[in-house]
Amino acid sequence: MDQKKLKDHKQIGQELELFFTDDIAPGAPFWLPKGMVIFKELEKYIRELTEKAGYLETSTPIMVKSEIFKQSGHWEKFGEHNMYNLQLSDETDDSKPVSYTLKPMNCPESTILYRFRPRSYRELPLRLSEIGRLHRREKSGEVNGLLRVRQLTMDDAHIYATEDQIPDEVGSILDMMIEFYKSFNFEYEFRLATRPDIRAGTDENWGKAEKALENVLKEKGLKAGDKKGDGAFYGPKIDVHIKDAQGRDWQLATVQLDFHQPEAFKLEYTDEKGNKPRPVMIHRAIFGSFERFIAILTEHFQGVFPTWLSPIQVQIIPIADRHQKYSQIVLEQLKDANIRAELDNRQETMQAKIRDAQTQKIPYMIIVGDREEKEKKIAVRTKMGQDLGALGVEEFLTRINSEIESKV
Ligand SMILES: [Zn+2]
Structure with a gap:
């Protein structure tokens, strides 16, 4: 380093x-x-x-x-x-x-x-x-x-x-x-x-x-x-x-x-x-x-805490205003599962929101657009820039929970 x-x-x-x-x-x-x-x-x-x-x-x-x-x-x-x-x-x-x-x-x-x-x-x-x-x-x-x-x-x-x-x-x-x-x-x-x-x-x-x-x-x-x-x-x-x-x-x-x-x-x-x-x-x-x-x-x-210690674990980023409602549903599902999630509903571009989530070292970003809403899925990206593709919310919860559990 x-x-x-x-x-x-x-x-x-x-x-x-x-x-x-x-x-x-x-x-x-x-x-x-x-x-x-x-x-x-x-x-x-x-x-x-x-x-x-x-x-x-x-x-x-x-x-x-x-x-x-x-x-x-x-x-x-x-x-x-x-x-x-x-x-x-x-x-x-x-x-x-x-x-x-x-x-x-x-x-x-x-x-x-x-x-x-x-x-x-x-x-x-x-x-x-x-x-x-x-x-x-x-x-x-x-x-x-x-x-x-x-x-x-x-x-x-x-x-x-x-x-x-x-x-x-x-x-x-x-x-x-x-x-x-x-x-x-x-x-x-x-x-x-x-x-x-x-x-x-x-x-x-x-x-x-x-x-x-x-x-x-x-x-x-x-x-x-x-x-x-x-x-x-x-x-x-x-x-x-x-x-x-x-x-x-x-x-x-x-x-x-x-x-x-x-x-x-x-x-x-x-x-x-x-x-x-x-x-x-x-x-x-x-x-x-x-x-x-x-x-x-x-x-x-260097501020990039493992997921179990991260103050915010997931940032949800709707692509456009019309995706707010579905984003809100995803947010509630994550919160119900005790995940520290936030919804970025500012009037900013998606790129700016992704950049901010990265600056804040948030482990996961969930991008929600037309396709995700239609298929009832979420597009997941990690803080390391890895694109996990479209996952079901339950599938994502299994992944993040095992990560939290094992403290990696
Ligand atoms: Zn003592």
Whole structure:
């Protein structure tokens, strides 16, 4: 691909009316209706994957008392300056301000969900997912479109498990990541990130956690590169790096083993013998952040999204005004089948309408004229300029639905 002709996601986002940023909210995107279609499709996909894998969806507050991040260790590690903190006066006593934080991550609050009631070994592994909105105080010079934002949406999950359950849980997370990244035709690579210099927890637990991750990779026959010293402060992790169409390397998915947070928040469960050991906490994200992932997808596909992600999947183009009525019938048939279709009924030439549909990267154009109306068919063209000829609507629906289903 000619690098010079490539557009960045900010330009494509403007041209296709997907998203933009404005000085009124630096580092936080505004999503236009078409961009929101992509966002929602990805949300749907990740929900399908997690539900299939036995996750239970949850939601935790965006604004919480800062003390939770002191207890988790994030306050010390990231510094209060990397978070959005608000000093609010106590309603009953002005002299006692209370510090609140817009959560930069979901993990500490997930432990509150776990502690909601006593847990038994029978409930483990307990897989709690959350599509959470986070705030991180990135420096203004580092904020960049959707790639580096101050407000992000994470496809997060925390799994509470016994130590024996680690291999199966981490293994099935790696499977999920492979399934996910294959569906976008990304090349992917695993990297094992080990203990950093500044860390919480004992060396014994670090050794145990690193070994556990190594073993899972070995058992699954997966090769992993090294990221020495790049683990989270509470535990080692396996990161997934992908290569996009331009050969650039991105770190997206992550699975992290954590013995520290269960200790910091005194999490426990009752085992078969009535003892109360601590569960292990496994953190995982598949996209990392929706914003960043959509930026990468937008540049990877250069706005030519696969049909399942395309904001408009079909543009119907009547050749003349007299074909409006039949076009409307076709439109209703497609909409009834949950296809995102639009009818271009502007007073423009057919050529101009075809050009516009191509500029908007719409996967399919349906041209409707006298012959199509008479034969009760539709003339179908693809965005690649391929002419599929005259098809029945049902025949076309079978084709486009299987394309959407297989995410090609
Ligand atoms: Zn987490």
